[in-house]
Amino acid sequence: MTVTPPPAPRAAQAAPPAITATGLRKSYGDKVVLDGIDLSVPQGTVFALLGPNGAGKTTAVKILSTLITADAGELRVAGHDLAAEPHAVRAAIGVTGQFSAVDGLITGEENMLLMADLHHLSKREGRRVAAELLERFDLVEAAKKPASGYSGGMKRRLDIAMTLVGGPRIIFLDEPTTGLDPRSRHTMWGIVRELVADGVTVFLTTQYLEEADELADRIAVLNGGRIAAEGSAEELKRIVPGGxxxxxxxxxxxxxxxxxxxxxxxxxxxxxxxxxxxxxxxxxxxxxxxxxxxxxxxxxxxxxxTPDLDDVFFALTGAPVPAPTHQPKEAVR
CATH class of the missing domain: 3.30.70 (Alpha-Beta Plaits)
Structure with a gap:
C-alpha cells in the first residue's frame, strides 16, 4: 500500500506592517512639507520619527491618523487604505497629541467616562474599562479630583489612559514627554514598553534623542521633507564617523x-x-x-x-550642536 505523506506545513506568513506609507507627499502652498517619504512600521514595535523644527513630523502624524489628508501617496494603517477606509482606520488607532486633551474642569474619572461614551461603550463596560485603566496608570487616588490639579506627569498619564479606552492596537504619540521632569519621563517610558509588550504598535515623535534611543526599535530621521536615514539606533550610529x-x-x-x-x-x-x-x-x-x-x-x-544619536542627528540634519546641559539633549522639533 502506498502511503501518501501529509503535505508539508505552509510557512508562516509574516504579519503585515501596522503602518505603511509609499510616496507620501504634503504641501502648503509653495512649501513642500513631506516630499515623497516611505515608511513601514512592523506590528508590536516602537517607531520613532525624529527631525528638526518644521521637518514635518507632526504633519505625518496628522495624515496617518486621518486628521488631515495627504496630497499623494499610498497609505495603509491597521490593514486599511487610509483614503478609502478612514473610519476603519480611526476605529483601530489612538492619538495622543503634543497638547493634552484632558479637561481640567472635570475629574480624572469623568474624563475617562467621557471617552467611554465617545466610544459608545455601555455604562457598565465604560466604568469597568475606566477603572482598569486608572489603576494601570496609578491614578486611582486622584480619580475623583479635578484634573486641573494634576501634575504634568499625571495629566500625561491620564491623556494616554484616555487614548486607550477604545482598545487601539496602534497608538500615535506626538512628543508625549515634552515638558515632563526626568522621573515622569522615565515613568512614561515604562508605560510605552508595557503597551508594546501587550502587542500595541507605537508611532512616536520626540524631541528627546535619548528617548528614541531608549524606546524605538526603528528610527527615521526626517529632514527637508525626506527621510535622511532609517534603521535601528545602533545602525544609525554606525553611519557617523568617530567610533x-x-x-x-x-x-x-x-x-x-x-x-x-x-x-x-x-x-x-x-x-x-x-x-x-x-x-x-x-x-x-x-x-x-x-x-x-x-x-x-x-x-x-x-x-x-560609538557615536550617539545626537551625533547622527546633527550630521544628518545640519542642526547646530546645543550648549552642554544637565537635562537630556534635545533636538528642536
Whole structure:
C-alpha cells in the first residue's frame, strides 16, 4: 500500500506592517512639507520619527491618523487604505497629541467616562474599562479630583489612559514627554514598553534623542521633507564617523608593541593609550584583539566608543550642536 505523506506545513506568513506609507507627499502652498517619504512600521514595535523644527513630523502624524489628508501617496494603517477606509482606520488607532486633551474642569474619572461614551461603550463596560485603566496608570487616588490639579506627569498619564479606552492596537504619540521632569519621563517610558509588550504598535515623535534611543526599535530621521536615514539606533550610529576602540596599558613596552601592531591608531604616550578607528561591530573588535594576540600583547583596559544619536542627528540634519546641559539633549522639533 502506498502511503501518501501529509503535505508539508505552509510557512508562516509574516504579519503585515501596522503602518505603511509609499510616496507620501504634503504641501502648503509653495512649501513642500513631506516630499515623497516611505515608511513601514512592523506590528508590536516602537517607531520613532525624529527631525528638526518644521521637518514635518507632526504633519505625518496628522495624515496617518486621518486628521488631515495627504496630497499623494499610498497609505495603509491597521490593514486599511487610509483614503478609502478612514473610519476603519480611526476605529483601530489612538492619538495622543503634543497638547493634552484632558479637561481640567472635570475629574480624572469623568474624563475617562467621557471617552467611554465617545466610544459608545455601555455604562457598565465604560466604568469597568475606566477603572482598569486608572489603576494601570496609578491614578486611582486622584480619580475623583479635578484634573486641573494634576501634575504634568499625571495629566500625561491620564491623556494616554484616555487614548486607550477604545482598545487601539496602534497608538500615535506626538512628543508625549515634552515638558515632563526626568522621573515622569522615565515613568512614561515604562508605560510605552508595557503597551508594546501587550502587542500595541507605537508611532512616536520626540524631541528627546535619548528617548528614541531608549524606546524605538526603528528610527527615521526626517529632514527637508525626506527621510535622511532609517534603521535601528545602533545602525544609525554606525553611519557617523568617530567610533573608536581605546586601549590603555600600564607597561610602556606593551604599549609600544601594541602601537606597532595596530598601525593607523592615534597614540597618547603620556597616558599609554591607543585610539583605533572602529565602527563598534563585533567583527571589527575581534580584528583588533586578534592583532594584539598575534603580537603577544594584552591591554589593561579596553573601551568601545560609538557615536550617539545626537551625533547622527546633527550630521544628518545640519542642526547646530546645543550648549552642554544637565537635562537630556534635545533636538528642536
Amino acid at each position: 573608536h576602540v581605546r586601549l590603555r596599558f600600564t607597561d610602556p613596552a606593551a604599549y609600544r608593541s601594541a602601537a606597532s601592531a595596530l598601525r593607523g591608531g592615534a597614540g597618547d604616550d603620556e597616558a599609554l593609550a591607543l585610539q583605533i578607528p572602529s565602527d563598534g561591530s563585533q567583527r571589527d573588535l575581534r580584528s583588533v584583539l586578534d592583532r594584539l594576540d598575534a603580537a603577544g600583547v594584552e591591554a589593561d583596559e579596553l573601551t568601545v566608543h
